Structures are given as C-alpha cells and as structure tokens.
Amino acid sequence: MAALGADPTVVSDETRAAIEQNAGVRLHEVDPEVLSFVVEASRKCGNDHFKRGEYQKAAESYSQAIAGRPDDFTLFGNRSAAYLALGRASDALLDASKAVLVSKSCGTPWAKGYYRLGCALERLERFDQATEAFSEGLALEPQNARLADKRDKCAGLAEDAKNARVREEGTARRDLVLKLREARRAEVQLQMQNQYKQAMQSPNFEMEDFDWRPTFFPSSRLRRRGERSSTDSSYVAAVAGYCRRLFDLESPRRDLGLLSQGGLLGAYEAALAAALKEQPGAHVLVLGSGSCVLGLMALRCGARRVTCAFRTPSLRRMASVAARENLEDPSRITLLESPVEECVVEDRADVVVTDWFDHTVLGLGVIPSLEAAASRLARPGAKVVPQRVAVRAAIAELRIAKVSGFDLSYLNAYRWHPGHDRCDLSRELAQGSETYRLASDSFVACEVDLQQRLDAFAGGSGAGVEEAGENGERPEWEAEERVEAVASEDCVANAVAFWMEIHFGGGGAPVTTWPGHPAALSQGWPSAGHLGQAVSYFDEVPLSAGDALEVSVFVGRDRLLFHLPGRASRPRHACVPAWHYDMLLDSSRNDAYEGAIRRCVESRRAFASAAKITALDVGAGSGLLSMLAARAGADAVVAVEVSQHMCDVGEECVVMNGFAHKVLFLNRDARRMDVSRKPDGTPPDMEDKADIMVYEVFDSGLIGEGALHLVAAARARLLKPNASIIPCAARVYCAPISIRVASAAGFDFGQLNRYSWRPDYVGVELESIPGDWEALADPVEVFSFDFYEHEANMAPAEKRIEFAIKKDGVVSAFAFWFDLQLDEEEWLSTSPYGQKGRTWQQAVQRVEEICVQAGSGLPVVARHDTYGISFDLDDSMVDRGDLSSGVPLWDPVWKVSYDRATE
Structure with a gap:
C-alpha cells in the first residue's frame, strides 16, 4: 500500500x-x-x-x-x-x-x-x-x-x-413549506377536536371548513356582475346594507378633504364663473360635496338657484350645517333628501357641477348620476363642470426584494387587491428601493367626457351610448382601449399605477390628482391630491428595456379595469396589508432591531458560551426579526404568529432563506401558550422557556395591539427569569394641537369639524402635512413603560398633567407618540419633529374643541387601560363651557347612526 x-x-x-x-x-x-x-x-x-x-x-x-x-x-x-x-x-x-x-x-x-x-x-x-x-x-x-x-x-x-442548484433547492424548500403548512393545519384541527371533547360537544360544521378561505379569481372581474347575488341572498343583502351604512358614516370626513385643496376649488370657481357668465342667473345643480362649498361658490358667482344632491344622508346633514353658517337665507340652496336617481325638479338645471370622484375615477357613480340628472334634473344643453377626465397611467414595479440581506420576494404573491388599491405614489416611489419605481412613461389610459355623457342622455334620449340588450341590461363594459406600454428599463412589472387629470375647459391647466408627477410639478398644475392615486395589480411580468406590454383598459359606467390580455392570472386567497410593506422597507427600524438583537446574543454568549440560546419572536409576521435573531447566533427561534395566513407567509420566507433548521413557526396566540403539557394532554407549545424575547407589536399609540398583555403573558409562562426583552422600555409624549378646518374659498366651515370625531385615536403622519396642524404647547412625557415590570404595566393608570400654552388657538386634538428603547444603546422615535421611518404614524385623538390663550395652562387627564391611551380635559380644574369654541364634539344624529352600526 x-x-x-x-x-x-x-x-x-x-x-x-x-x-x-x-x-x-x-x-x-x-x-x-x-x-x-x-x-x-x-x-x-x-x-x-x-x-x-x-x-x-x-x-x-x-x-x-x-x-x-x-x-x-x-x-x-x-x-x-x-x-x-x-x-x-x-x-x-x-x-x-x-x-x-x-x-x-x-x-x-x-x-x-x-x-x-x-x-x-x-x-x-x-x-x-x-x-x-x-x-x-x-x-x-x-x-x-x-x-x-x-x-x-x-x-x-x-x-x-448554479441556477439548477437554486431551482432544486427551491423546490425542496417549497416542499418543506407545504409539509409544514399541512402539519400546522392538522395541529389546529386536533386542538379544536380536543376542545370539543372537553366540552362534550361537537361542531356544527365540517372540520375541513375551518381551513376554507375565499378564493378570488382576478379574471372574474371581466364577467358581468349578477344581480341575483344582491337580491336573493339575505346574507349578501345584510352585508351590502352594512357597507352602505359605513360609507355613509365615513363620507363626511372624506369630503372635508376637498376644503384643503385651494387649487382645485379655484378651478371649480373659475369654471362656474365662466358658465354663469354665459348663462346669467342660471340654475346650478350640484352633485356631491357634503361641505356645500360648490353650492356656495355657485351662489357667489351669480347663480339664481342652487340645488344639491348627495350620495348619503350624512352628507346632506353636513351640507345643511355649512349652509346655515354661511348664508343669511339658507333657503337659497335646496338640499335634496332623496338619491339623485329618485329626484325630480320642475325647474331643470342649466349647469351641473360634480365632485363625485375618488381614486378609482368612477367608483362613486358619477356616470350613472349624470345620466339620472340628465333625464330628470338638467335641461338639454346644460353645461357640466368639470367637462372631462383623462386617466393617465404607467407600468409600475412595486415589489419587495432584499430586506436586511434576506430575500422576502415571496411576500409579493400576497400583494394584490380585488379592485384598485389607493396609494400615495410619491411616497411609494421614495421608498429608496430599486424595486419601487415606474417602469414606463405615462400614457393616457382612457378619457371620460362628462359633457358628452350628459348631452347623450339629455331628455332621456341616451343617444351616443351603447344600447341596452334585449333583457334591458346594459353591457358591463362600454368601451375597451388597448394600449402598449413600453418598458423604460429592465424590471419585473406587477401593477398599473394611474391617476386623473381633471379638465375644466376654458384653456386652463388641468387639475391633477398626483401633484408629485414631474409634469405637474414643472408646469405648476393645481392639485386634487386628497383623492390620491391608485394601483391595479397583476401577476409579475419580467420586462427588458424597450419591451412592449399590452394593456386592455375596460371602461364601464361605474368602474375601470386594467387587464393584460393573453396572460394567466393566479387565484388569490389572502393578502398582506400595504402598511406591512412600509414596515419591512423601514431600514432604520430594521437596522436598530438587528443591532440590539446582535448585541444581546453576543452578551449572553459571552457569559454562557456553552448554553443553548433560544429566542421567542412574538407577532412574527414575515419572519424578519426571527431571521435576524438566527443570523445573530441564536441556536433556536420560536416564531409565534396569531394570523394563519401571515404564519404561512412568514414560514415560507424563513424556509426559503435557509433557516428552517433554526426557526419554528407556530400559529398561536402567545397569550395562551405554555411550556407545560396542557390538561387535555396536548403537548406543550415550547420545549423550554426562551432566553430572549423580540417583538414588534406596536401601533401608532404604542399599546393598541396588546403589547403589554403579550409581554406579561410571555414573562409569566414563556421566558426564563433572566430573559432579555427587546424592546425593553418606552416613553409616551403628548402635545395639544389644532388640526381642523377653519375656512376655505372665503367661507366659514369651522362647524364641520364635528364630523372629524372618532371614539379612538387614529394614525396620522403629521410630519407629511406640516401646514395642516399646529402644536399649541410643547410636548410632555405622559407615560413611561419598563417592559420588565410587566405586573405594574398591567394595571390601568391615570395621570394628571398640565400643558403650558405657548400661542393662542383652538385645541381640537391631542397628538401623542413614543420613544422605543430597544437596549442600552438603541432608541427608535415616532416623533413628528425628528427623522423617523414609515413604520409608525403619530396617534391623534379628537376632543371637544376649546379655545386657549398663550401663557395659560391646560389641565389634562391622561389614561391608559392597558390596551389604549386616551386624553381628556380635567373638568375638576377648568370649566369646559368657558373654553368651548362653540363646535360640538359630534353631530348627534350622526352619533346615533354610528352607535347603531357599531353596537
């Protein structure tokens, strides 16, 4: 040898x-x-x-x-x-x-x-x-x-x-994803069966039905919508009625957005003045605008009479408030009580003005309403303001790719919308990611000539519009445009982004709903940015620069549809909300968490090099924090996610990134988990208690997603006594602010602020609207939470504070935000005065308006019930009536409707 x-x-x-x-x-x-x-x-x-x-x-x-x-x-x-x-x-x-x-x-x-x-x-x-x-x-x-x-x-x-190896590895990992998913489904069914056995009951449904989720086929949008579904099914009718009620309740607050658009209001008034110059003393019909601003402008421009029709009862009530505040004789404006389709007037209108537009262009029913007005309310030859709407569009790539070194592209399969998703394109394109971009030059997708529609139906003729069929039904789609969009660079397109250009005639500049578009910026076009922009998603299409993508644009009476002819579309089951993508692309948040996790693991390894380090990720979502913990050196990570489809998403990301050997996903509510065998014989949720807990379950108001309860449950049953918690503490700050409508176009709309109230705080990105709010006092710290003191945190608390008012004004809300301490070195802040990412907004709680003066004190009571923070005037220190601005907290009729809808 x-x-x-x-x-x-x-x-x-x-x-x-x-x-x-x-x-x-x-x-x-x-x-x-x-x-x-x-x-x-x-x-x-x-x-x-x-x-x-x-x-x-x-x-x-x-x-x-x-x-x-x-x-x-x-x-x-x-x-x-x-x-x-x-x-x-x-x-x-x-x-x-x-x-x-x-x-x-x-x-x-x-x-x-x-x-x-x-x-x-x-x-x-x-x-x-x-x-x-x-x-x-x-x-x-x-x-x-x-x-x-x-x-x-x-x-x-x-x-x-290399590609073959990647494909083979990907196939093997996808097989593992499916097997893990099946195992989790079986585990959930076993738990349900055990619960029924303990209660000595049986389910009144098949166990397999629990896993059923609605399936949406994008191609189904091309088919005619059946009328039977809304009439024969009591369930569908009940849901539709509930949705209409919610729309009615929300519509006043939405319509207040028009009052902040000075350029748009100016365009409306200029067009009304031109129309009334041609027809002095004309009768003006207003479709929409619950603020009544269009009707008031019509009277100021010389209209003899104004009639207003509304989409909902709440909008009519809001318009009556505005009319009383701005007219000595409110009877000069007639507010129709019935929907426009049911109204008839003896004196038909000479001018029709409407603002029934939203991000979907036709979704508020402007076309059917114009047709109804033409047949019952307007004279033949009546003038429409605005005259036409051009829809501009562009191919877009809005995709997640690499985040903190991990491939999260698997999330893109969950990015879709059954209709058109409202978005802020300027904000989306400023994400700083190469996969968030417009991939083509803009093109005109279609034009809707409102004047032509009114003329076609004047007097009930309907000429010029496609005739109804033998059964009296109109075609679902009245027009189809085919457009070739040419890719300006290599990309993977997955959406059509679109917005409107509203033309008022008279040679003036159009009003754009995307004020951030280069053409609008360079030419100084007036803005209707409150309507927002929209995206219509489709399955991913790889394109090289110069490739043409054919897009079909279907135009119906109440909607648009973008479709890629000849391309398959996959069925959809579940989606990831848009805010989740913003959170994942927040590099400052991700880097801060990664640094804190790495330091924690290194510290524990230094003191116990031979010990196994287990991390617990509560609210794991896409699995990003779990993978950060595994990469930092944790030997095992238990990722807990209560949402079933988010658990599917996160587990897929973890497995496809090669961490299946370290990260275990559990579809659980962490508050009900334990490391002990349960009384029904179910095995423990975890083999042993964890050394590190990492979590990100914070809303704009810090504790609204149950963060205190999750930490308390984990500390009691899932963590070792010396376990590290990331984040470890938080501080909440608050300031009284004035965020209200005072006047617009020379009219007083202060009384309409009553329609902005909601019982809970709402998330508002204050730093993006600096001109719409004003702080009337410096912020003060109201609560401080040490998450290691979980027992103390679980007790509701109340704190009296006093703000030193620094300027005269009307306090209409309290804005509050938080600083989050991840460890001894790292902090994250959601303050509107600093540089923050897009994960969180600030919380804004509306209160009854009070007038304050510089130099005075404002006593306030801050409370938290472990699930939310609230603020109110300290009635023991001040007489609320003496400070009132005269605007009630809410409209009583609206409040009754709200209580009925939410009871």
Missing part, C-alpha cells in the same frame, strides 16, 4: 525499487543520454498512439517517459489528455494539477497545463473551478482562442449549474 500522502502521478519508491531489482538495472546508473533517448522515444510513441486513438497505450508510453523524467510537466499534460480520452477524469485532474504545479515550480507557468486542468474539471462538472483554470491560462496567453472559448463555455455552464 502506498504511503499516506504519496504522489499518485509518479511511480512510488517501493514500486521503482521492485522494477529495478527485476530488471537488474538501477535508473540512476543509466547513461543520461540513453535515458533521454528512451524518454523521448516513449513520448513519441505516446503521441503516435494518441493520434491513432489508442489512448490506453498512449497513457502507458507517457507513464514510461515520466518514470525517466518526473520533472517534465509536458508529459503530465499529455498523459492528462490521454486519461481524459479514456474517461478517467479524476486521473486526468491529478496529472493536469501536477503539470501546473511543476511548471510553476520551474518558473515557467504553462498555459496548456491550465487548459488540461480546465478540461478535466469541466468533465467532472466543476464548472466554476474550470472557468478559473481557463482564466489563469488566458492570463498567460491572452490571444489563445481555445482558452477563451473554453472559459466562456464553462462560465455559462457554471451559471446554468
């Missing part, structure tokens, strides 16, 4: 000695000239055999030559070629490696040796190493075409092999 480490490319010393003894000749005693002659003869013989295809004999001849001249690297190269021809790739690799090594030791690196080495590696399908060998040979002979061709070929094969 050859000695360990012996060179397999040459004859061993033992073999050489045996051959010399058998032949009776010692090689070192042979005349060098004779030895050289024998070596060259063997080389020539080997070359001849190789040319004739006698590769075995060639290898033997080269071996004889090598025995006489073991330092000749060309002989090893030749034998490598012979071995390779014989299919002995491993032997060929040894000889080629020896040829390269010997040539380098001789100071004459041999390019052909690298060629032989690359060929052997290629045969062994070690393409990366083969490419490297050919590249080194090219460095010696840059003009060698064979080396260049081989290098390029192996580089391509290496890339193909």
Whole structure:
C-alpha cells in the first residue's frame, strides 16, 4: 500500500525499487543520454498512439517517459489528455494539477497545463473551478482562442449549474413549506377536536371548513356582475346594507378633504364663473360635496338657484350645517333628501357641477348620476363642470426584494387587491428601493367626457351610448382601449399605477390628482391630491428595456379595469396589508432591531458560551426579526404568529432563506401558550422557556395591539427569569394641537369639524402635512413603560398633567407618540419633529374643541387601560363651557347612526 500522502502521478519508491531489482538495472546508473533517448522515444510513441486513438497505450508510453523524467510537466499534460480520452477524469485532474504545479515550480507557468486542468474539471462538472483554470491560462496567453472559448463555455455552464442548484433547492424548500403548512393545519384541527371533547360537544360544521378561505379569481372581474347575488341572498343583502351604512358614516370626513385643496376649488370657481357668465342667473345643480362649498361658490358667482344632491344622508346633514353658517337665507340652496336617481325638479338645471370622484375615477357613480340628472334634473344643453377626465397611467414595479440581506420576494404573491388599491405614489416611489419605481412613461389610459355623457342622455334620449340588450341590461363594459406600454428599463412589472387629470375647459391647466408627477410639478398644475392615486395589480411580468406590454383598459359606467390580455392570472386567497410593506422597507427600524438583537446574543454568549440560546419572536409576521435573531447566533427561534395566513407567509420566507433548521413557526396566540403539557394532554407549545424575547407589536399609540398583555403573558409562562426583552422600555409624549378646518374659498366651515370625531385615536403622519396642524404647547412625557415590570404595566393608570400654552388657538386634538428603547444603546422615535421611518404614524385623538390663550395652562387627564391611551380635559380644574369654541364634539344624529352600526 502506498504511503499516506504519496504522489499518485509518479511511480512510488517501493514500486521503482521492485522494477529495478527485476530488471537488474538501477535508473540512476543509466547513461543520461540513453535515458533521454528512451524518454523521448516513449513520448513519441505516446503521441503516435494518441493520434491513432489508442489512448490506453498512449497513457502507458507517457507513464514510461515520466518514470525517466518526473520533472517534465509536458508529459503530465499529455498523459492528462490521454486519461481524459479514456474517461478517467479524476486521473486526468491529478496529472493536469501536477503539470501546473511543476511548471510553476520551474518558473515557467504553462498555459496548456491550465487548459488540461480546465478540461478535466469541466468533465467532472466543476464548472466554476474550470472557468478559473481557463482564466489563469488566458492570463498567460491572452490571444489563445481555445482558452477563451473554453472559459466562456464553462462560465455559462457554471451559471446554468448554479441556477439548477437554486431551482432544486427551491423546490425542496417549497416542499418543506407545504409539509409544514399541512402539519400546522392538522395541529389546529386536533386542538379544536380536543376542545370539543372537553366540552362534550361537537361542531356544527365540517372540520375541513375551518381551513376554507375565499378564493378570488382576478379574471372574474371581466364577467358581468349578477344581480341575483344582491337580491336573493339575505346574507349578501345584510352585508351590502352594512357597507352602505359605513360609507355613509365615513363620507363626511372624506369630503372635508376637498376644503384643503385651494387649487382645485379655484378651478371649480373659475369654471362656474365662466358658465354663469354665459348663462346669467342660471340654475346650478350640484352633485356631491357634503361641505356645500360648490353650492356656495355657485351662489357667489351669480347663480339664481342652487340645488344639491348627495350620495348619503350624512352628507346632506353636513351640507345643511355649512349652509346655515354661511348664508343669511339658507333657503337659497335646496338640499335634496332623496338619491339623485329618485329626484325630480320642475325647474331643470342649466349647469351641473360634480365632485363625485375618488381614486378609482368612477367608483362613486358619477356616470350613472349624470345620466339620472340628465333625464330628470338638467335641461338639454346644460353645461357640466368639470367637462372631462383623462386617466393617465404607467407600468409600475412595486415589489419587495432584499430586506436586511434576506430575500422576502415571496411576500409579493400576497400583494394584490380585488379592485384598485389607493396609494400615495410619491411616497411609494421614495421608498429608496430599486424595486419601487415606474417602469414606463405615462400614457393616457382612457378619457371620460362628462359633457358628452350628459348631452347623450339629455331628455332621456341616451343617444351616443351603447344600447341596452334585449333583457334591458346594459353591457358591463362600454368601451375597451388597448394600449402598449413600453418598458423604460429592465424590471419585473406587477401593477398599473394611474391617476386623473381633471379638465375644466376654458384653456386652463388641468387639475391633477398626483401633484408629485414631474409634469405637474414643472408646469405648476393645481392639485386634487386628497383623492390620491391608485394601483391595479397583476401577476409579475419580467420586462427588458424597450419591451412592449399590452394593456386592455375596460371602461364601464361605474368602474375601470386594467387587464393584460393573453396572460394567466393566479387565484388569490389572502393578502398582506400595504402598511406591512412600509414596515419591512423601514431600514432604520430594521437596522436598530438587528443591532440590539446582535448585541444581546453576543452578551449572553459571552457569559454562557456553552448554553443553548433560544429566542421567542412574538407577532412574527414575515419572519424578519426571527431571521435576524438566527443570523445573530441564536441556536433556536420560536416564531409565534396569531394570523394563519401571515404564519404561512412568514414560514415560507424563513424556509426559503435557509433557516428552517433554526426557526419554528407556530400559529398561536402567545397569550395562551405554555411550556407545560396542557390538561387535555396536548403537548406543550415550547420545549423550554426562551432566553430572549423580540417583538414588534406596536401601533401608532404604542399599546393598541396588546403589547403589554403579550409581554406579561410571555414573562409569566414563556421566558426564563433572566430573559432579555427587546424592546425593553418606552416613553409616551403628548402635545395639544389644532388640526381642523377653519375656512376655505372665503367661507366659514369651522362647524364641520364635528364630523372629524372618532371614539379612538387614529394614525396620522403629521410630519407629511406640516401646514395642516399646529402644536399649541410643547410636548410632555405622559407615560413611561419598563417592559420588565410587566405586573405594574398591567394595571390601568391615570395621570394628571398640565400643558403650558405657548400661542393662542383652538385645541381640537391631542397628538401623542413614543420613544422605543430597544437596549442600552438603541432608541427608535415616532416623533413628528425628528427623522423617523414609515413604520409608525403619530396617534391623534379628537376632543371637544376649546379655545386657549398663550401663557395659560391646560389641565389634562391622561389614561391608559392597558390596551389604549386616551386624553381628556380635567373638568375638576377648568370649566369646559368657558373654553368651548362653540363646535360640538359630534353631530348627534350622526352619533346615533354610528352607535347603531357599531353596537
């Protein structure tokens, strides 16, 4: 047996000695000239055999030559070629490696040796190493075409092999994802069965039905919507009625947004003035605008009479408040009590003005309302304000890719919307991610001529509009436009982004609903930014720069639809809300958490190097914090997520990123978990208590998602006594602010602030609307939470504070925010005065308006019930009636409707 480490490319010393003894000749005693002659003869013989295809004999001849001249690297190269021809790739690799090594030791690196080495590696399908060998040979002979061709070929094969490995690994991981998902489903069913057994009951549904989730087929939007679903099904009718009630309750607050759009109001007034100049003393019909601002402007421009129709009763009530505040004789404006489809007036209108637009363009029913007005309320030839709407669109890529070094692209399958998702395109495109961008120039998707629609239906003719069918139904789609959008760069498109340009005629600039668009910015167009922009999602389409993507734009009476003809669309089951993507792209939040987790793991490892470190991630969501903990060195991570489909999402991300061996996803409510076996025999949720708890379950008001309860439950049952908690503490700050409508277009709308009230605080990104609010006092700290003191945190608390008012004004709300302490070094703040990411907004709680003066004090009571924070005026210190602005906290009729809808 050859000695360990012996060179397999040459004859061993033992073999050489045996051959010399058998032949009776010692090689070192042979005349060098004779030895050289024998070596060259063997080389020539080997070359001849190789040319004739006698590769075995060639290898033997080269071996004889090598025995006489073991330092000749060309002989090893030749034998490598012979071995390779014989299919002995491993032997060929040894000889080629020896040829390269010997040539380098001789100071004459041999390019052909690298060629032989690359060929052997290629045969062994070690393409990366083969490419490297050919590249080194090219460095010696840059003009060698064979080396260049081989290098390029192996580089391509290496890339193909890498992609194949990735696909194989991806397939294996996806199989694991499905198996884990099935196991979790079975576990949930087992828990349900045990609960029914304990209660000695049985479910009134099949257990499999618990896993059923509605399936949405995007292609179904192309079909006609059935009328039976809304009339035959009592359940559908009840849901539809409830949705209409919610729309009625929310519509007043939405309509208040119009009052902040000075450019849009100016365009309306200019168009009304032009129309009334042509028809002095005309009758104006207003469709929409619960603030009544359009009706008031019409009277100021010289209208003889104004009639207003509304979408909901709450809007009519709000308009009556505005009319009483701004008119000595409110009867000059007639507020119709019935929907426009049911109204008839004796004196038909000469001018029709509407603001029934939203981000979906036609979703508020402006077309059916114009048709109804044309047949019952407007004269033939009546003028419409605005005249037409152009819908501009662009192909967009709005996708998650790499986040903190992890591939979270699997979340993109959950980014969709059954209709059109409202968004702020300027905000989305400023995410700082290469996969958030417009991928084409904007194009006109369609135009809706409102004047033409009114003229077509004037007097009930309906001319110019597609006729109804035999059954009296109109076609679902009245027009279809096909547009080719050309990609401006390489991308993976997954949406059409669109917005409106509202044209009022008279040669004026259009009003845009995307004020951040370059054309609008450069030309100074007035804005209707309160309507927002929209995106319509489709399945991902890879595009190269210059590729054309055909988009069909269907235009109906009450909606638009963007569709990619000839492309399949996958069914959808669940979606991830838009705010979750903002949170994942908040690099400041992610970096702060990563730093705190890494320091915690390193610290615990330093004090207990042999101990196993287990981390608990509560509210795991996409699994990002779990993967950060695993990457930081935690030996095991238990990720807990109460939402089933978010658990599916997070588990997929974890497995596909290669952390399945460290991270275990549990579809649980952490407040009901334990490390002990349960009374019904169910195994414990965790094998052992955790050393680290990491969590991010904070809303804009800090504790609204139950953070205090989750920490308390974990401290009691899931964490070791010395466990670390990330974050570890928080401080809440508050300031009284004035965020209200005072006046617009020269009219007083202060009384309409009563429609802004909601019982709970709402999230508002105050730093993005600096002109819409004003702080009337410096912020003060109201609550401080040490999350290690979980028992104290679980007791509701009340605190009296006093704000030092620094300027005169009307306090209409309290804004509060928090500073979050992750560890001794890292803090995150949601203050509107600092630099923060987009994960959190500030919390704004509306209160009854009070007037304050600079230099005075404002006594306030701050409370928290462990689930939310609230503020109110301290009635024991001040008379609320003396400070009242005269605006009630809410409209009593609206409040009754709200209570009925939420009871």
